[in-house]
Amino acid sequence: MTQPFRARQAWRLADLAVSIGATLDGDGETLITGAASLDRAQTGDIAFLSDLKYRKYLEQTQASAVILSKEESQAWADESKIPRLIARNPYAAYAKAANCLYREPVPQGSVHPTAVIAASAQVSADAVIGAYVVVGERAVIDARAVIDSGVIIGDDARVGVEARIYPNVVIYPRCEIGARTILHGGCVIGADGFGFAFDAGQWVKIPQIGRVLIGDDVEIGANTTIDRGALGDTVVENDVKIDNQVQIGHNCLIGEHAAIVACSGIAGSSSIGRYCRIGGAAMIGGHLSIADYVTIGAASPVFSSVEEVGVYSGIYPLLPHRQWQKNAVQLRQIDTLYKRVRALERELDKRKDDSDSSSDGSIL
């Protein structure tokens, strides 16, 4: 059922080595036509060893080349004639190799005849606009951006150089998408933040007049939503990676290189530090600050700021249902349990004191 996905053109291993910055050890004329895991690789595939628990697959691999560290290559030296690419970070090197092999051909600049583009919009001549795309007044589409079918881009919005917008994405007015940024299908950028004042028994809507500003080299997953700011902007900095079905509330700031895994939510006016790793399914409250380099574990709720670097978790343990029921009974009254323990401690102390002070040994 798994069909090998062939690269569009073969690469000489020597050229691939240069392209990804790895050291060639073996026949540079080897032709590489695809990437695969060590155990599934066939002739023409390049594979990699990163997680050492897969080392056992080296022996039998049918790969035409393998990316691995210098140490691992030396350990494997006498067992095979398969050429190697030596890299300090084999996983990243594999990523770069796969990017070379599977780089999608960039369509030539073209605008589908069905695209509706406002007269005042500025669309770069080499941008690619798909079928049924709508581009609003004064919107700007920069060089070589690729806008897929069904995308709706609002007035005064901007899509950066070589950005890639997948089908049916919605970009609300005045929002900005940086260079080489990728937005996956169905995501919605710039909807109103959730702002209401309660007055005389009903809600009054607070206009959300800020924008969403997304930096360069960002990737945003399918059906993710990022709200525009109430007064200021919601900002996602460069090289942030956001997975599917993530919600970013109005006026958040997501720091450079942060990664937010699927199903996470960040409430309004919170800031996520640079290089943070959040989630999946983490829930972060509003008006909080998460320091740089913090890792918030999956399914963990965060309702205070986190100021120290480290890994934080808040997952409830899974148990067979009956055991969970018994534990839940106790958990509901854990405060009482604590008081009972404290009472026991005091009682024991009291009896000890009584015993110490008693001359005839009467006790408790």
Add this chain to the structure above:
Amino acid sequence: MTQPFRARQAWRLADLAVSIGATLDGDGETLITGAASLDRAQTGDIAFLSDLKYRKYLEQTQASAVILSKEESQAWADESKIPRLIARNPYAAYAKAANCLYREPVPQGSVHPTAVIAASAQVSADAVIGAYVVVGERAVIDARAVIDSGVIIGDDARVGVEARIYPNVVIYPRCEIGARTILHGGCVIGADGFGFAFDAGQWVKIPQIGRVLIGDDVEIGANTTIDRGALGDTVVENDVKIDNQVQIGHNCLIGEHAAIVACSGIAGSSSIGRYCRIGGAAMIGGHLSIADYVTIGAASPVFSSVEEVGVYSGIYPLLPHRQWQKNAVQLRQIDTLYKRVRALERELDKRKDDSDSSSDGSIL
């Protein structure tokens, strides 16, 4: 990076006061062109003081006018000549002022030439239909409704007076959207509820023949989903506010003025009381009833009905990972811990009894 967003036209402060029902104290000819926070306001902006921790910004504010309560205005009386708008609820008054300033111009009734509208549909002459909108058979679009690009409206659906439907929303057949209701990008109204019967080793689909009925003045966030009922309807009452990525299951009833924050989910056949505040990321089980005025805290799961007014929480505390690991070990066996405490209590009682009954003081 934050550009001030100017209102489309300036307002005389006196007119703004009348419009929002606040009392003017100062020069009513002051021209207001925007709204901003106290610390960021510039000439032409109106700001507000609601949360007293921002009171310190009053001294230095560059705002041309400030909305605040009578008490706060009196406290500030001798320090500034900045005109004030006195309001009982400054936050709500600010919301109303911002609505005046930033009211989007309502486009004149128009139907984009690319809209596909069924012959039997009834579209009000002053409704606005955007590019690539599809309106189904016998659907009704009421006066001054605004349907943005890419929206798909099913047969027999109805969109109310001055409703605002943002791009790429999907409204399934027979569903109804009330007056002035706002649906944000990508939300899906009326997909089938999750109904299946299991029989002879496989699933049998149960047709979901109810509808979704959404009242007036409702706002529904981006990529939120509300399912049609199995037999009866799923109902969202007037003035309900639902954030992004919320899931409402079939046959739910959401009471007037309730607010449901992002990432929450409500399983089928549950009812949420009037004025409830739910979430974010709250998860409410099926066939439950949440009384009026209840607040369910963020990230809190609810699996029994809640009958008493109050605030309820169910968040697992976040801890540094190693501490969380140690706690998780104990939490998995908290029922055992309780039994050990109870055993200690009985042992102590027993030793006391033995001591009391012993004449020669022998003990434990």
Add this chain to the structure above:
Amino acid sequence: MTQPFRARQAWRLADLAVSIGATLDGDGETLITGAASLDRAQTGDIAFLSDLKYRKYLEQTQASAVILSKEESQAWADESKIPRLIARNPYAAYAKAANCLYREPVPQGSVHPTAVIAASAQVSADAVIGAYVVVGERAVIDARAVIDSGVIIGDDARVGVEARIYPNVVIYPRCEIGARTILHGGCVIGADGFGFAFDAGQWVKIPQIGRVLIGDDVEIGANTTIDRGALGDTVVENDVKIDNQVQIGHNCLIGEHAAIVACSGIAGSSSIGRYCRIGGAAMIGGHLSIADYVTIGAASPVFSSVEEVGVYSGIYPLLPHRQWQKNAVQLRQIDTLYKRVRALERELDKRKDDSDSSSDGSIL
């Protein structure tokens, strides 16, 4: 407010019995025009008794026919002349009857003039393609498939016989949808899995060259996202039912007949066994294996593989906020509480030993 939804044509009860495989007991000429619950049924409706807590409604029901088990029918024998359909599984039988009554008419094969279909695509003559659909190069749309408005189908994708794709769905290139499979509005199939390698201070994207393969008779809810595999494919087997706003990560395998309720998330490379029931709002970590027939409770996080059949829960109990606060204090230090209990136990043991060894009864 609840309008009865009439079936498009009436069914003779005798014909319905044959169609759903139930035994007729009563007048087979009875005309059935709709389905309803026992308490709301009117003349022409068929109702059912499955959950015995609704048995009380039998007495007063206005239904023209009732589906129930043989035992329940015998218990009801002398009280009414309402014809019955006897079925081993009344709920499933009702589902089949409702399917007969409410079967949507399948539109004749047609391609909307606005559909953009690549010249190399193969679209079956009796498929139905709606307005503003885009079908990519070499894509295949099989017999009697129904593709609703605004759906975007990528190059080399395939949609199976009689599949039903609701509006604004996005199917990325090379993904395959099986026969009779239903995809609800806004779902996104085949977006890139979340794969990045971190190197020299920034992220390197890992191309996701696998596909999504969805089997036959699957149903996928609104705004659900299923990611394509990194190297191999993401696979959803036959007769799987997935609700709204579910996230399935790259390279997952979802076993036959599994049901995944709304708002759940499954991280990459995990496998869900056959007949599993997951969620709602369950969160399953990556690289895990859930055995066949396992039930994971709602709002429960799973971060280890589950190998034994059973029901598993991990929900934090909801409490009034103040009680939750007190408990949270203790829960944060439950490891300490355990140590205090253990210290008490040791102290008691010690005092007992001392008492036993003491000849003059001195104690503690």
